[in-house]
Amino acid sequence: MSGHFYAATAVPRERLQMQTEETLAWYQSSPTSKRGFCSNCGSSLFFDHEDSDVIGLAAGAFDGDPPLDFAVHIYTNEAGHYYGLPDSEPQMDAEAWSNGGWEKYRGK
Secondary structure: OOOOOOOEEEEEHHHOOOOOOOOEEEEEEEOOEEEEEEOOOOOEEEEEEOOOOEEEEEHHHOOOOOOOOOOOEEOHHHOOOOOOOOOOOOEEOHHHHHOOHHHHHOOO
């Protein structure tokens, strides 16, 4: 989707509020997941795994400075050799994250 660094967060489905959906479009990227994007400029906005009660949200989609704090580096086993991961920050490989590891960070 991005090919490189991607800052994201998640929001419980029932708490997501949209100001407008005028240019929101969706792409069904797998049988159980879809990606939301701006149909005007193509910017990535959402990742919706339909079996989850949260929706992934691109941190760069916010206007202004969103009230977000860093929680964890994910898919670390797929990081390029040039990506220096600080040992002092939480990390999770793709398998652990996909198998529910994200639950630990819910609400942080």
